[in-house]
Amino acid sequence: MEKEARRTRWKQDPDSVKADILRAAVAEFSVKGLSGTRIDEIARRTATSKRMIYYYFGDKVGLYRAALESEYHRARHQEGEIDFSGLDAVEAMRRLVEFTFDFHRHHPEFVAMIAHENTQAAVHLAESEVIRRLNQGAVNQVGEIYADGVARGQFRPGLEPVRLHWMISALCFYNVSNRHTFSAGFGDTIHSDEGQETHRRFVVDLVMRAVMAQPEATSTAP
Amino acid sequence: MEKEARRTRWKQDPDSVKADILRAAVAEFSVKGLSGTRIDEIARRTATSKRMIYYYFGDKVGLYRAALESEYHRARHQEGEIDFSGLDAVEAMRRLVEFTFDFHRHHPEFVAMIAHENTQAAVHLAESEVIRRLNQGAVNQVGEIYADGVARGQFRPGLEPVRLHWMISALCFYNVSNRHTFSAGFGDTIHSDEGQETHRRFVVDLVMRAVMAQPEATSTAP
DNA sequence: TGACAATTGTACGAATTCGTACATTTTTAA
């Protein structure tokens, strides 16, 4: 008996309730892991109740998987948003590395969830189709840029796209995943906000040196 | 009433009991993490009982810290064993990277324990003195080799030792820490036994390209 | 040898936490 719209109006809103639960779940799982997380704690962080978590996601593992996949979906979505238009291979490669660096840096929960998966041998990820597509897309992306650069004589030939992707991923992932133990050992020279700007250039430079035919022309620093 | 030695012979052997407990603890903690590990399961893996764990290590967290430090001690010990005698800067740098690559590869529990620490913001490591010394030693090591190479004109100047150490560590750590999710996405081209040989050369090559004044002279591959 | 300290075994108490039974409200469909 409310004003606008006459069909399918729910005061109840399952979709936003689910999204709310997933948000809280990622926040907890990414920090505490599967076993360290308490369902009651997730419930406390939501606008709803524990009862709803079980209603929509079945059990703890079901919620964990849903949270993991939702993070992958977000990553996959952003990945396709990079704008390479008007860039040659060298510039495109730079942009790709910069994007990857920034994405990891701004999504530590994503990094943490994957780190947790790895400590458990990726058992929950192995059965998911989503990850396979995401990763394959990333490899194709770097592969195309690389092939273009080789064709133009800017990049040295002989490198495998999957290894290039591995390298970029390793540097960008480790930068976030191990920032705590690294900072504990050396202070925050690298991981402070200013330090990360320098470090970002360093990482880009490393990748360019790895792929360029004439690496000397790569460095940005004086 | 046994043969040799007359003083302080114990049928009881606290040191080996402790070592036995630590071994089992590392095996569990590295896979399941602090909260995922069950003390009863560790006890089952030892030759002794749960009672002994509490007797020697106080509580679960005490055991966790002891396990973490014991892994660091082992790493620190091996680190000092590398033989650089007779090597010039270029060869020494290669050997350092190879050693680091191999060490991580052969000690996945070490890698896993650090990964766990990072998901928890390294709270247990932050108060430990051991790690600081270990890391500082590693930086000094690469710093000396680098300075030597710069002095001889083999390496390009301007790089910070801590960033060089970061790079080597990132590549070697990620290779082990993320092997599961990476394999799940691309098969085991990189992480199979044969794949790792190629990959090891790739990683060494990346580091050499990053530091060499004339990177072209670096590649081992045809 | 006898007193005292170090080491180990057994059983269990107390707290935590996953998941559900049951009741209630909200929305759709006939």
Place this chain on the structure above:
DNA sequence: TTAAAAATGTACGAATTCGTACAATTGTCA
């Protein structure tokens, strides 16, 4: 309007698991 389905709140049962009380055994030292 009314019956059925979807969504939600409340309280609690059952299992797990950390840590300990208590007792017993083994070794040192005077």
